[in-house]
Amino acid sequence: MNEIRLGTIGSGVIVQSILDGVQITEGISLEAVYSRTEEKGRELADKYGVQKVYTQLEEMLSDEEINFVYVASPNNLHYGQAKAALLHGKNVICEKPMCPRMEQVEELMALAQEKRLMLVDATPTAFFPNLGIVREKLPEIGRIRLVMSSYSQYSSRYDKLLAGEVSNVFSPDFAGGCLQDINYYNVYLNVTLFGKPQRAVYYPNMCRTGVDTSGIAILQYPDFVSECAGAKDTWGENCVQIQGEKGYLYIEGGANGMTNIRLCTREGESSFNLQDYSDRWLCEVKNMTELLLREDCGTIRKGLEVTRNVIGVMEEMRREAGIIFPDAL
Numbered sequence: 046m047n048e049i050r051l052g053t054i055g056s057g058v059i060v061q062s063i064l065d066g067v068q069i070t071e072g073i074s075l076e077a078v079y080s081r082t083e084e085k086g087r088e089l090a091d092k093y094g095v096q097k098v099y100t101q102l103e104e105m106l107s108d109e110e111i112n113f114v115y116v117a118s119p120n121n122l123h124y125g126q127a128k129a130a131l132l133h134g135k136n137v138i139c140e141k142p143m144c145p146r147m148e149q150v151e152e153l154m155a156l157a158q159e160k161r162l163m164l165v166d167a168t169p170t171a172f173f174p175n176l177g178i179v180r181e182k183l184p185e186i187g188r189i190r191l192v193m194s195s196y197s198q199y200s201s202r203y204d205k206l207l208a209g210e211v212s213n214v215f216s217p218d219f220a221g222g223c224l225q226d227i228n229y230y231n232v233y234l235n236v237t238l239f240g241k242p243q244r245a246v247y248y249p250n251m252c253r254t255g256v257d258t259s260g261i262a263i264l265q266y267p268d269f270v271s272e273c274a275g276a277k278d279t280w281g282e283n284c285v286q287i288q289g290e291k292g293y294l295y296i297e298g299g300a301n302g303m304t305n306i307r308l309c310t311r312e313g314e315s316s317f318n319l320q321d322y323s324d325r326w327l328c329e330v331k332n333m334t335e336l337l338l339r340e341d342c343g344t345i346r347k348g349l350e351v352t353r354n355v356i357g358v359m360e361e362m363r364r365e366a367g368i369i370f371p372d373a374l
């Protein structure tokens with residue numbers, strides 16, 4: 046593939062973070078934006094110097110100049126929009142969490158394969174070079190016994206919730222909640238490093254809308270236990286600590302940052318950092334663009350298997366915790 050020409054869905058902050066990266070990355074460009082309103086779409090298009098604004102998704106999906114659709118809408122819409130894009134012959138980059146249900150991810154994976162299209166999960170963690178360091182250094186800490194992940198990001202939308210306004214991210218109708226939004230990164234890192242746990246339970250702090258604003262997940266692996274704390278109603282230091290019998294790995298910045306990796310063993314301590322971009326989304330855009338231009342289907346497929354398992358684990362935890370979403374569109 047020579048060039049990625051994007052059509053975007055959604056005009057939230059994440060779209061702009063990604064498009065800031067697109068502007069300074071070779072091989073990827075913005076072709077058109079879709080918004081429910083002409084005004085918001087035009088504002089986004091003007092900011093990134095493109096002409097085309099669609100207010101009908103079907104029309105954007107029929108635009109032959111676009112070969113990739115970037116889905117960055119509320120969580121409950123990803124499945125339907127990604128499916129529509131694939132059916133129109135477009136490759137898809139989908140924001141996390143890809144779908145509320147595992148069977149929906151499986152359906153998208155099968156459709157992409159049938160149509161010989163690329164479907165990629167936009168979880169930044171997968172594109173961090175420091176993830177490779179963690180994988181490489183894990184054997185040095187010996188048999189893993191404990192994993193502790195903490196990711197807290199106080200949200201302005203939590204203030205709104207306290208004031209009586211329900212944003213999509215705190216609504217079950219939009220497949221919202223903290224597990225879906227923030228603790229997702231911790232679960233993703235665990236599943237990408239250690240595979241699917243044998244059992245997963247979630248202890249949420251619930252709010253009146255029927256979703257969680259923070260909580261702790263416990264993932265039980267055959268030989269160790271992993272605890273994942275996530276919050277949209279507190280803030281703190283984001284980090285991951287993987288403890289083994291011979292030492293530990295400390296991931297600064299947490300699962301969605303991985304800004305520095307420390308390895309501590311009885312022999313001493315060392316620090317590693319391969320990430321030359323301080324901006325996590327620029328890092329993601331650069332590395333994802335390379336992957337897509339290479340059409341590295343094996344890596345993309347492996348990534349989707351992780352996504353599928355993450356969504357399965359999340360679904361299991363939500364079910365037991367009583368966090369119920371109406372069917373996604």
Ligand SMILES: NC(=O)c1ccc[n+]([C@@H]2O[C@H](COP(=O)([O-])OP(=O)(O)OC[C@H]3O[C@@H](n4cnc5c(N)ncnc54)[C@H](OP(=O)(O)O)[C@@H]3O)[C@@H](O)[C@H]2O)c1
Binds near residue numbers: 080085120
């Ligand atoms: N990878 C990351 O680090 C990262 C960071 C943040 C968010 N995300 C993910 O990105 C996605 C979007 O997050 P967000 O916070 O931007 O969500 P959001 O503000 O709730 O919605 C995103 C966009 O979707 C459109 N939209 C809003 N409500 C809608 C509705 N009822 N029906 C149809 N479209 C609607 C809006 O665009 P228009 O008004 O232009 O139609 C809006 O800008 C989520 O899945 C989130 O998990 C990822």
